[in-house]
Structures are given as structure tokens and as C-alpha cells.
Amino acid sequence: MFENIPKIEKPEFYIELGMRSAKRYASSRKLREKVKSRRIAELEIIKADAFTRSVGGCIGKICSSFPTIDQLPIFYKELLEAMVGINELKVSIARMQGAAEKIESMAMDYKKRIKSSDTEYIAKKKREFYGRAFSMLKKSKAAFSFAENARKDLRQFPSIKTKILTICICGYPNVGKSTLLSKLTGSRPDIAPYAFTTRQLMIGYIANKIQIIDTPGNFKEDFKKMNWIEKQSYLAIKHLCKKIIYVFDITETCGFTISQQEELFNKLVKKFRAKQFSIYLSKSDMGLDKKQEFEDNNKNHKIFDDADKLKAFLLED
Ligand SMILES: Nc1nc2c(ncn2[C@@H]2O[C@H](COP(=O)(O)OP(=O)(O)O)[C@@H](O)[C@H]2O)c(=O)[nH]1
Ligand SMILES: [Mg+2]
Known part of the structure; x- marks a missing residue:
């Protein structure tokens, strides 16, 4: 019944995945801008988009694959409470989702700021953006590991029909x-x-x-x-x-x-x-x-x- 939740890795895994995706997109896209600083900004925007999409996509998939707790039959709800803890699970899911949303809004701000800026400023903002995004994810480390343990418990839940x-x-x-x-x-x-x-x-x-x-x-x-x-x-x-x-x-x-x-x-x-x-x-x-x-x-x-x-x-x- 709860077998479809994907394995939840440590935040570092998603950072790495996001960075790899950024790199891949950066090398495959053709830049349109002619001026050097504009070209750099264009490239960094592509990277930031790919990073955010990758991280947001992974976290989104994790969060939506957990069952909607309030709609579970009472049997499963009580089992979940006994084995995992409903509140803790809700908080963990909200933390991960919150981190993804925050990164997305940080990316919007970052992209806006570097659009027509000089190379030095872009470099500074870039360091800031990724620094904050990484620490945002790392700060949610406990939520990722709680969710992963919950996933393991949920996999062992019996498949019981609740309506017959x-x-x-x-x-x-x-x-x-x-x-x-x-x-x-x-x-x-x-x-x-x-x-x-x-x-x-x-x-x-x-x-x-x-x-x-x-x-x-x-x-x-x-x-x-x-x-x-x-x-x-x-x-x-x-x-x-x-x-x-x-x-x-x-x-x-x-x-x-x-x-x-x-x-x-x-x-x-x-x-x-x-x-x-x-x-x-x-x-x-x-x-x-x-x-x-x-x-x-x-x-x-x-x-x-x-x-x-x-x-x-x-x-x-
Ligand atoms: N002769 C006989 N042996 C039985 C019967 N029901 C169970 N057993 C034996 O009793 C033992 C325990 O049976 P089991 O069904 O595993 O018990 P459970 O622990 O209550 O599930 C096993 O060795 C069974 O073969 C029965 O109706 N007749
Ligand atoms: Mg038995």
C-alpha cells in the first residue's frame, strides 16, 4: 500500500544532483547574448534554473508520494501514529517542502539581480545563492532522515482492506x-x-x-x-x-x-x-x-x- 515512496537520501545527494544538472544544462544550451558579462549572466541563470528544478522536482516527488495523512482510514492513521508519529512526519514533509520553496524564491531573486550586472557582482551573488541554498538543504537534514525512516516503516505496513x-x-x-x-x-x-x-x-x-x-x-x-x-x-x-x-x-x-x-x-x-x-x-x-x-x-x-x-x-x- 505504501510501497511507492522513493528512497530519501541525505540533502548532500540532492545538492550534488542539482549541481550536475546545472552543469549539464549549461553545456548543452546555446547562449544568445553577445556581450561577455551578459553571456555570463545568461549562463548562470540557466544553471540556477536547472539546479532549482532538479532539487524542487526531487523534493516535490518525495513529498507527494507520502499518503495524505488526514484521508487515511483510522486503522492506518493509528498505525502511523504508533510506528512513525503523525506530527513529526507532517513537520518533516513541511520542512523539506519549505526548503524547496525557499530555494525557488531565492533563485528568482538571484536571477533578477544578476541579469544586467557586471562579472564581479555576478560572482558574488552566485556564491551567495548557492551558499544559502546548500545551507537551507543541510539545515533540513533531520527532516530528510526522519522521512527516510518513516518510508522504511511504511513499507512494512500490511496491505489490509479497510472496507470489507x-x-x-x-x-x-x-x-x-x-x-x-x-x-x-x-x-x-x-x-x-x-x-x-x-x-x-x-x-x-x-x-x-x-x-x-x-x-x-x-x-x-x-x-x-x-x-x-x-x-x-x-x-x-x-x-x-x-x-x-x-x-x-x-x-x-x-x-x-x-x-x-x-x-x-x-x-x-x-x-x-x-x-x-x-x-x-x-x-x-x-x-x-x-x-x-x-x-x-x-x-x-x-x-x-x-x-x-x-x-x-x-x-x-
Ligand atoms: N492434528 C491437528 N494438528 C493441528 C491442527 N491445527 C494445528 N495443528 C498443529 O498445531 C501446530 C500449531 O499450528 P499453527 O496453525 O501454526 O498454530 P498457531 O500458532 O496458532 O498459528 C502445528 O504443528 C499444526 O500442524 C488440527 O486441527 N489438527
Ligand atoms: Mg500462526
């Missing part, structure tokens, strides 16, 4: 969440016989109608202390999903007892009160049948031990 029915799968590590995602959507997430396999949010789709997100279930209380994946999942549950499927591993081979799993389930139900919870009992193929027992204990929630039946239920809605 979204369901999150929650539960302790190793209970069978990714396996269920794969059974429901046919996608092939990271499944391994050890915990903490999920390093990226795993997302699958049923018939392009339902989006299912595999999340780690055991969130830390404090949002700030959550890791990257937990933050994404937490915000996805909070802002995007309508339903939650909680996976119970009835065999306890995941390493968590049923009562531990129940505790987490109750915590989530309390935390995300507005969501609709269903329960999926995984690993029921291993010979244990606890469906009736779960149904007796959870009158408020639908219980499934068959992924196909769960899928049919989700599609019904």
Missing part, C-alpha cells in the same frame, strides 16, 4: 490459528510445530468477500509495550474487525491448559465487547470430543469443531 467484512482469529500461540486460516481461505500461512511463527500479519480471503486476519491473541496490557505484530493486530481488531474467532486447542498440545485458554478468551471478550465472538475447537481430529462440554459452558457463543461448517457460517452472514 473482516474477521480476526485469536488464541494462544500454537493452538492452530494459522492452520484454521489456511483451511478457511486456502492461503498458505506460516505453520510450524513451534510457537511464535507469526512474524507478519497473516491475511486470507474467502471469495473476495471476507478478510480473515490471523493474530497473536495474548496482547500485553499496555499498547506501547506491544511489539510490531501485536500493535498491528490490536489495531486491526479494534478498527477493522466485526467478528472474532477464538481458537481453543482442546488437546492442550499447544502448551496452554484449557483453563489458561479460557482465561484469555474471557479477557478478550471483555476487552472487545462490541465484537461478535465464535469459538473454534482445533485438533478435534486427535480423538478428543469436547464440543458438547463447550456448548454447555458457553451458551452465548457459537462453537465449531469443523472448519468447513465454520466457513459456511461465516458466508451465511
Whole structure:
């Protein structure tokens, strides 16, 4: 979703690029003026134009490639705030843009002044113009590096659809969440016989109608202390999903007892009160049948031990 922001270099890079562009234009243009000092002014104007165009063009491209923050869906806005900092990003973009605009207006002034001046004055003004332009860019160094770090973070943002029915799968590590995602959507997430396999949010789709997100279930209380994946999942549950499927591993081979799993389930139900919870009992193929027992204990929630039946239920809605 945010893959198109170009790499943001240090200000020196754009200075160098601008100077190279100035040189290239100066050597390729035919001068019209006949008088020596006029010819020098004409040449310097061509250079200043090329420099300003190059710097302004690069910065313009960077700034416009960032998403318009105020128009982002709330999920992405909060993710951006958590991972990057919205204000800091806005300030950095404004700084870079401001530097480009200032250079442009300095160039206008410089060109006007040297137009019909003598060689010595042109040389003095030239030193002044580039000196100021360079320091203008170098002063914005922090903004360039902040924007570059933001770009790197943004590239790792998940591509989540924010407008279709979204369901999150929650539960302790190793209970069978990714396996269920794969059974429901046919996608092939990271499944391994050890915990903490999920390093990226795993997302699958049923018939392009339902989006299912595999999340780690055991969130830390404090949002700030959550890791990257937990933050994404937490915000996805909070802002995007309508339903939650909680996976119970009835065999306890995941390493968590049923009562531990129940505790987490109750915590989530309390935390995300507005969501609709269903329960999926995984690993029921291993010979244990606890469906009736779960149904007796959870009158408020639908219980499934068959992924196909769960899928049919989700599609019904
Ligand atoms: N027999 C059986 N094993 C399962 C089932 N679901 C998951 N597993 C196994 O349990 C382990 C953890 O599964 P995984 O889907 O990665 O769990 P996650 O950490 O919750 O995503 C893996 O070894 C799976 O093969 C199931 O329904 N039946
Ligand atoms: Mg998993």
C-alpha cells in the first residue's frame, strides 16, 4: 500500500544532483547574448534554473508520494501514529517542502539581480545563492532522515482492506490459528510445530468477500509495550474487525491448559465487547470430543469443531 515512496537520501545527494544538472544544462544550451558579462549572466541563470528544478522536482516527488495523512482510514492513521508519529512526519514533509520553496524564491531573486550586472557582482551573488541554498538543504537534514525512516516503516505496513467484512482469529500461540486460516481461505500461512511463527500479519480471503486476519491473541496490557505484530493486530481488531474467532486447542498440545485458554478468551471478550465472538475447537481430529462440554459452558457463543461448517457460517452472514 505504501510501497511507492522513493528512497530519501541525505540533502548532500540532492545538492550534488542539482549541481550536475546545472552543469549539464549549461553545456548543452546555446547562449544568445553577445556581450561577455551578459553571456555570463545568461549562463548562470540557466544553471540556477536547472539546479532549482532538479532539487524542487526531487523534493516535490518525495513529498507527494507520502499518503495524505488526514484521508487515511483510522486503522492506518493509528498505525502511523504508533510506528512513525503523525506530527513529526507532517513537520518533516513541511520542512523539506519549505526548503524547496525557499530555494525557488531565492533563485528568482538571484536571477533578477544578476541579469544586467557586471562579472564581479555576478560572482558574488552566485556564491551567495548557492551558499544559502546548500545551507537551507543541510539545515533540513533531520527532516530528510526522519522521512527516510518513516518510508522504511511504511513499507512494512500490511496491505489490509479497510472496507470489507473482516474477521480476526485469536488464541494462544500454537493452538492452530494459522492452520484454521489456511483451511478457511486456502492461503498458505506460516505453520510450524513451534510457537511464535507469526512474524507478519497473516491475511486470507474467502471469495473476495471476507478478510480473515490471523493474530497473536495474548496482547500485553499496555499498547506501547506491544511489539510490531501485536500493535498491528490490536489495531486491526479494534478498527477493522466485526467478528472474532477464538481458537481453543482442546488437546492442550499447544502448551496452554484449557483453563489458561479460557482465561484469555474471557479477557478478550471483555476487552472487545462490541465484537461478535465464535469459538473454534482445533485438533478435534486427535480423538478428543469436547464440543458438547463447550456448548454447555458457553451458551452465548457459537462453537465449531469443523472448519468447513465454520466457513459456511461465516458466508451465511
Ligand atoms: N492434528 C491437528 N494438528 C493441528 C491442527 N491445527 C494445528 N495443528 C498443529 O498445531 C501446530 C500449531 O499450528 P499453527 O496453525 O501454526 O498454530 P498457531 O500458532 O496458532 O498459528 C502445528 O504443528 C499444526 O500442524 C488440527 O486441527 N489438527
Ligand atoms: Mg500462526
